[in-house]
Amino acid sequence: MPSSGNTADGDTGVVDLLVLGGGTAGIVGARTAAALGARVLLVERHRTGGDCLWTGCVPSKSLLAAAAAAADARRAGALGVDVPRVSVDFARVRAHVRAAIGTIEPDDSPATLRAAGVRVLAGTAVLTGPDTARVDGRAVTFRSALLATGADPLLPPVPGLADARPLTSETVWDELTELPGRLVVLGGGPIGCELGQAFARLGAGVTVVDGARRLLGGEDPEASAVVAAALRRDGVDVRLGQQAASVARGELALADGTRIAFDALLVAVGRRARTGMLGCADAGVRRADDGRVVVDGTLRTTNPRIWAAGDVTGPPYFTHTAGVHGSIAASNAVLGLRREVDRVVPRVTYTAPEVASVGVSPEDGRARGLTLRRVGHETVDRAVTEAGTEGFTTLVLDRRRRIVGATVVGPRAGETLGELALAVRRGLRASDLAGTTHPYPTYNDAVVDAALDDVRDRLASFPVRPLLRAAVRLRGRRLDRQRSAR
Known part of the structure; x- marks a missing residue:
């Protein structure tokens, strides 16, 4: 039966499913297993809710909503509605972002998880063997485990970049307290395009830089062209086909020697699975060269007791896949099923x-x-x-x-x-x-x-068209004969 949540945190016992990570994949997986009658222990080192709630979907879409309101006001004249002046109060925009997070946060809270029958521990979990782990010194034995520790933003090896203390999709929400006059966004993927356009619409001077020849390289070229045109209409300076060469004294130097001054630098060039301190080797869990956990079609790792779901398994980094995969992995783990993940994966970039x-x-x-x-x-x-x-x-x-x-x-x-x-x-x-x-x-x-x-x-094609015409003529003759018979 699911735990009531009254067991003392120091007494972990043997659990049916140990979940490492309290983001979307971990939360959905834990709740799925508890609903199936498993004893579930979820360990999260920071705060439940994961990237989606705190630094991803919720804050970014809240920011995009504010940016869209500003853009709609500016273009209202095309519809016959004049807005003399659009003023953006960035402090209130940030308050709107925090309010959205605060409204959604209870759904992912430890209290809600405990109410669903999931035991929750705050701490850092490390795998110590094929069926054991340690949580801040506490030994845990599990029948199955689900790795859902997520991923971190990547910093490319550009000279001087780390010393410039750039913003990322994780840090921008807390560290950017004022709207920058000049913002450089390094990366023309979904995150870079979304945030670059949003800050431009709010009034920042934005430059988006990417070494590729077009934005949104994973999308159809025509779609990329439409988005690039939209960003430029919103005032974004889009620089493509040039790699970042170095960063120094508030300037980003490109490979062609161009220098772009900035007040804030945001890096959005990808993510890397968060597995470095997870103890995968001790548990017999294979990792790829890029750090992601290797899984099969059922999300099982090379350790038959351990599954993985969400960003820790690598791209695509989508909340909707993390949730679905978390549920599949958990049900496979506690019921011994062999359900495979769906290969049809929709994706959306929330630009305008x-x-x-x-x-x-x-x-x-x-x-x-x-x-x-x-x-x-x-x-x-x-x-x-x-x-x-x-x-x-x-x-x-x-x-x-x-x-x-x-x-x-x-x-x-x-x-x-x-x-x-x-x-x-x-x-x-x-x-x-x-x-x-x-x-x-x-x-x-x-x-x-x-x-x-x-x-x-x-x-209209052959032989359909001639057959349809023949059917129409045949129908007409029958009606004519019926009329003559009257």
Whole structure:
């Protein structure tokens, strides 16, 4: 039975599932195992809730909401509404961010976990053997364990960078107390683009630097181009194709000799699994060269008693995958199941416009000779009414007309993606979407229009078109004979 939470912290006993880490994967995994009747002990060294609550999803989306309000006020004139002056009080913006965290925090708190039957210990856990661990000197024996210790922001080996004490996605929320006049963001991935655009919209002078030739290198090139144009419209100086060479005296030097002065430097170039002090070698848990824990399709490690989920297993670093994987790993561990993770993983970059993708990208689909159905949002009525027609929706179809991928660029694109992720996962065809009644007008109309385009093209193709014409003529003759018989 699940623990009531009344057991003394010093008496750990033998637990069915030891969970190392109190972020999304650990919390979901622990609650799943407790609900299944397992005795669960969760150990967290800092605070439950993890990156998502404290330094990731919640604060960043709260900041983006404030930035969007400022941007909407500035562009209101295009809709006939004049806002003479937009003033940003950064202290109140930060208060809004903290309030959002405070509102959500109880859902991830130790008290809520204990109420769900999970024992919680504050401390640092280290694996000491295949079925043992130590928590600040306390010995713990486990039947199974779940590693969910997350990841840390990477600092690239740029000379002088560490000495400049740069901000990261973890430290920016506490250390940046005033809106900087000049902010340099090193990294043009999702985090760099989101935060760079947000601070620019709030009034900072922002430069985004990336050594790649385009922003959001993991997305379709057309989507990257739309986002780059949007950032530039918001005043961001986007510098691409140049590596950072050094940092000194408040300046970032690029490989071509260009120097960019800054008041604050934010590094967003990736993450590394947090496993260095975990004791993986003593437990027989293999790590890859980049530090991540190696798992199979069921999230089991090289130690058959230990599973891992979330950022500690490497990319993709998404809260939604961490939660789902935490649940799968925990149920596999305590019930002896062999459930595998779903390979259909949706992703969203929350810039303005958003970029939402799932499955095969348009670029890869084109290279593989698959069918692409693209609808530009200039033809979407809801986009026209809101004077926001930048963006597009593209469906990627296989030879059986099944939807195998989709990319949506536009407002609230992430909301549209759920339907498309389900379509990819269930092997739905374009005709399935076209035959489903959707509300009008929405940005989702682009999905329906793209599906209808495919249906119409199929109806116009050989031999479908001649067969349809023959069917229409046959129907007409029958009606004529019935009329003559009267």
